[in-house]
Amino acid sequence: MSNLLNLVGRILIALIFFGGAIQKVGDPAPVTGMITGIGLPEWLIWPVAAFNLIAAAALVTGPGIRIWALMLAAYCIFTSYFHWDLRADPWQVTIMVKNWAIAGGLLILASQDTDGVSTGGRRAAKTGFQPDQK
Incomplete structure (x- = not known):
């Protein structure tokens, strides 16, 4: 159950960045x-948008959930x-808050042991949670 809650929480957080x-x-x-x-070049929007998209996807699917959360x-x-x-x-x-x-x-997510909570690959196999394989 805690792996499912972890996944749902990661999906909800990732929605903000998506x-x-x-x-x-x-x-x-x-x-x-x-x-x-603030004096930065406007072209920075494109790498920031890409970071938002990639980080959100990685937060949901793993691997590297801890580093992406940080x-x-x-x-x-x-x-x-x-x-x-x-x-x-105001x-x-x-x-801001x-x-x-x-x-x-x-x-808090980064402080957790994220082994076994990925939705893909070997880590998912440890928990019994397996994405549909077709």
Whole structure:
């Protein structure tokens, strides 16, 4: 049961990053504005979108769940800077705190023994959880 809960939790967290990738590709203007607003080049949106997509997929499927969780936690903490805007939009502070909470969940995930909770390959075989093989 704990492996199933671990997988469901990873899927729910990954949805945030899948959605972020889709938003960045579908409408890059808001994020490029944030990126250029701190002096970084706007082309960074494309590697960031790719990172969101790849990291989300790896968080769900493994292997390397621990390292992906750590990288995503660091990403959440770093990107929370973009939402520190008390005077213009207090709602942004809520988004910033949500980023910290997501980072906290990812750190908890990284601290767990993730052997046997991958959805593919040899690790899944250890737990008895096997994806459909056709």
